[in-house]
Amino acid sequence: MINSRTKVGAASVADHYDELDPIYRALWGEHVHHGLWSNALEGPEQAVEALSDYVVDLLDPAPGSQLVDIGCGYGAAARRIARQRLVEVTGLTLSAAQATHSPPQPGVRLTVGDWLDNGLADQAFDAAYAIESSEHMADKPRFFSEAARVLKPGGRLVVCAWLAETNASPWKVRHLLEPICREGRLPSMGTREDYAGWADEAGLHLLDYKDLSRQVARTWTICLGRLVRALVTDGDIRTRVLSARNRVFAFSLPRLILAYRCGAIRYGVFAWQKA
Structure with missing residues (x-):
């Protein structure tokens, strides 16, 4: 596991997303996660x-199921899943700004809260998912134990995660993985083996694991291009980026491009089931 050199807690993660909220929405939209490409x-x-x-295909929920979105961002995935599958989704985000900019929708309830201290009832959900949120949690074993606690027997958990390359070289750790953790407010970044062990x-x-790094x-590349264009042409974005406390995240964009190209970061999607 790769650890950030600086301490990262829930408050600093919330501050990151609250402060950069207008930039995220302007440059990428309501989904605060990777895209998945099947063609050019x-x-x-x-x-x-x-x-x-x-x-949602991995979760395969029946109509009327209760789902929990762990680190829901603006709730875009929750709203899409609720509409498509006729389910109810409870989402948690650390960011008050994200919750504020989430349009209401029947069957979707978003709250500001910390998954590691979520207060949800035992065995209350048929399925759970986390799209690129586990990376922001300091206690990753607790991330999994909380998911197992709130799931009903037979319930599924799907996790999309940034994973550190197994046995990454010291150069990759020093110049790519640790700075990405620090600049992106990730307390740590686990490997595929770490995630498998914590879940077990x-x-x-x-049930299933796929490496979707190439896709x-x-x-x-798109994010970096949009940011550069915005810095040149959009005075408001330029001012926000240059004055932001969390502006160091901009340095992670080229690092992430290189990390994917050299294999330092893998994008893994896991599906688990509670006994």
Whole structure:
């Protein structure tokens, strides 16, 4: 596991997303996660929806099911899943700004809260999913134990995660992985083996794993291009980026592009089931 050199807690993660909220929405939209491309013709908006659809296909919830979205962002995936599958979704985000900009929808309830101290009832949900949120949690074994606690027997958990390359070289750790953790407010970044071990300890049985690194890597090239254009042409975005406390995240965009190209970061999607 790769650890950030600086301490990252829930408050600093919330501050990151609250402060950068206008920038995220302007540059990427309501889905705060990677896109999933199956061909070169798809645009970013189609690609981010494709990732949400990939997740719900793995969950395969029956109509009327209760789902929990762990780290729901603006709730875009929750709203899409609720509409498509006729289910109810409870979402948690650390960011008050994200919750504020989430349009209401029947069957979707978003709250500001910390998954590691969520207060949800035992065995209350038929399925759970986390799209790129586990990385922001300091206690990753507790991330899994809480998921197992709130799931009903037989319930599924799907996790999309940024994963550190197993046995990454010291150069990759020093110049790519640790700075990405620090600049992106990730307390740590686990490997595929770390995630498998934590889930197993929580009593979750692995159903499926896919490495989708090649299909999602275009995300960061597009983001960097949009950021550079905005810095040149949009005075408001330029001012916000240059004055932001969390502006160091901009340095992670080229790092992420290189990390995907050299294999330092993998994009893994897991599906587990509670016994």
